[in-house]
Every structure is written in structure tokens, then in C-alpha cells.
Amino acid sequence: MEYMTTASTGEPHWLSDEEQSVWRAYLHATTLMEDHLDRQLQRDAGMPHIYYGLLVQLSQAPRRRMRMTELAKDAKITRSRLSHAVARLEKSGWVRREECPSDKRGQNAVLTDDGFEMLRRSAPGHVDAVRQAMFDRLTPEQVRSLGEIMQVVATGLQPEGTDADLPWLR
Template structure:
């Protein structure tokens, strides 16, 4: 098989994406650590739960929405549970599963953190783009996401379906 090397344009685009994504994640993570005392992943868990009916979601669905492995989610939820921001309950319709529930304290923390987070995202990303570029960004990453999460590819390779060991669920 012949290697399909990146063209100079593709190489520049790839390097620009890597630099921007690393800097953007660092900027968001630092802001949330400084102002809310939590990493971006923890904020994302709270935000996702806040957008669901009754502020609850099955752990496997939450992992899928966050695009992370179930063991990574389990660890993060355990930390949030320790802080009283989330609680876990047994899944009523599947005894093997569990549900993450956003607590009232979690809602309060999220409400305090959201304005600073949104301002950071706006300043770091959207204020630098034209409305046309925002539409292009959405189109590009929607296409990439669809390709990577199994539409036309191996669906079992997505993070939320991976297991770190045979005993994890």
C-alpha cells in the first residue's frame, strides 16, 4: 500500500487545527479551573445533564454525548459525586446500568460558572470568526464527527464503546 502523504495545503491545515485545538482547550480549561475550580470535562458533564429532562442521563448516553470512554466518565462522575454536584442512581429499566443525576448544588455551580465559560469561548473562538466562517466550522466538524463515529466506519471503535478491560461496563 502506498502512503498518501498530506499535500502542503493539507499539512498547513492540519498543523493549524492541532495548534488551535490545543490552545483552545488549554484556554477553556484554565478559565474553568481558575473561576470554577473544575476542568472542562467536569463542566461539560454538568452542562450535558442540565440540558436533559429531569437533569438525568444514563451513563452510557452521557459518555456518547461527551465522546469519551466509559471508564473516564465513571472516574469524573465519581469526583463530581464526591463534591455533591452529581449523584448516581441505579437504572430502573436496566439493572446493569446507572444514571447520572445533576443535583441542585450542581445546578448552582453550573449557573455560577456558565457566564465566564461562555465569555471565554466567545472571545477565544467566535469573536475571531465571521458568521460565514461559523457556518463553515459547523459544517466541517459535523462531517468529521459523522465519519469518525461510525457512519461508514467501524462503529465499535468510538470511545464510549471501548472498554479498558473485559470487566468494565
Template sequence: MDDARWLTQEQQSAWRQLVEVLVKVPAALETQLQRDAGLTHMGYLVMMTLSEHPERRLPMSHLAKRACASLSRLSHVVARLEEKGWIRRERDTGDGRVQIAVLTDDGFDKVVATAPGHAETVQQLVFDRLTDAQVRQLTKLAEALLKNP
């Protein structure tokens, strides 16, 4: 392709390092959560998201958006969490077509127990390696990369 926009050497280097971060950090978080809490990273993200909302409940479609997951993937994750008694699904009383995910008391306790180890792992993997200025830069970079085109 003559009109291909090839990466410059600098872009190629940055891209490969970003890919390495995108692979290594989630894998390390998954390992820590599985080992210490018997949770997947997505399962923890779903439960943590619910724990931060009033009454610890959200419509599944809103939860999928906040967890960066498809409804299908979220449904599978929630089903596994339901089996453990950490989440339950209810029908919206105003619109029976809408499913609401609700974090149970046991689920909330699981998030509270899991959070310190997860936060420590994030500190070790990311923030212990960055200066305050780099953290601010990271925030700006993430915002730019996540901005809708």
C-alpha cells in the same frame, strides 16, 4: 512506504494549524474553568450536558457518548463530581445494571454560575475572531469531520 498518502503542502499547513487549535483552545478553556469555577473542562461538559436533559439525568452510557468520553473516564469524572455533591449516581429502577447520573440542585447551581464565564471565554477564543459566514463554515467543517466514515 511507497504507497503512503503523504500530505500536500497545503494539507500540511492546514493540519498543523488545526492541531494548534486542538491544543490551545481546550487548554485555555481548562485554565478558565479551573481558575474561575474549580472544574475541569470535562467536568463542566458532563454537568452542562445533564443540565440540558429532562430531570437532569441520563444513563452513564448515554452521558459518555454525549460527552465524547469512555465509560471509564466518565466514571472517574463523575466520582470527583460526586465528592463535591454536584452529581449522584442511581440504579435504573427498570434495569438494575444501568447506572443513572443525576445532576443535583447544587450541581445545577454550579453550572448556572459557571456558564457566563465559560461562554465569554468561548466567545473570546473562537467567535470574536470569526465573521458570521466563517461561523457557518466552521459548522459545516465540523459536521464533515465528525461524520462517521
């Protein structure tokens, strides 16, 4: 596929009416989805969606611990935002930090037993909210197509190399 760029034509390659409509629908849906999930998790677990995602990642890691830099990378957030989130999760008793034994400069985030229990209690309501908001509305073919489309978009937005401007490198 060849895409027109401002460099090749000297003019912006504006979105067509259909592309503009799809773009706006995507923005509208993702904003509503994030708000829906945030409200559900705040109501049922007292935490925002991003914190829930961090607890999930830690629960799936070996020994329920991850290096902070890897956790930021997997969560697609800046190290500063992760540090703030982990501090809030520590205050709730759901996560603790520990020194990284292989690198004295690094730290691990560790999911505590209380954090694991919070995750266990809040997961059913969260999965119900996700299912109701998205998957119950789509056909199996639409689910497959959406997955393929999002994979293409995500792959294109994750450049390789150390000079890439990605959140977890900031």
C-alpha cells in the same frame, strides 16, 4: 470525491504542503483552545472543561438525569473515564448516582441542585471565554463554514454499528 489510499497505490498518499499546514494549524488551535477553556474553568469553577461539559449535558436531560452509558456516548469518552469523572463530581456534591429503575445493572448520573447552581454561576464566564477565543475572531461566514466542515469531519468519524471502535463502547 475519490481519495487515494495506500491499498490502491501501494504508497502513502502524503499530505500536501498546504494540507500539512492546515493540519498543524488545526492541532495547534484545538490544543490551545482546550487549554484556554480548562484554565478558565479551573480558575472560575474549580473543574476541568470535560466536567463542565458533563454538567451541561445533565442539565439539559429530562429531570437532570442520564444513564451513565448515554452520558459517556454523548461526552465521547470511555465509560471508565466517565466513572472517574462522576466520582469526582460526586465528591464535590454536584452529581449523584442512582440505580436505573428500568435496568438494575445500569446507573443514572443525576445533577444535584448544588451542581445546577455551580453550572449557573460558571456558565457566563465560560461562554465569554468561548466567545472571546473563537466567535469574536470569526466572520459570520467563517462560523457557518467551520460548522459545516466540523459536521462533515464528525460524521465521517462516527461509524454505525456495534463493532465500531468508539470510546463509549470501550
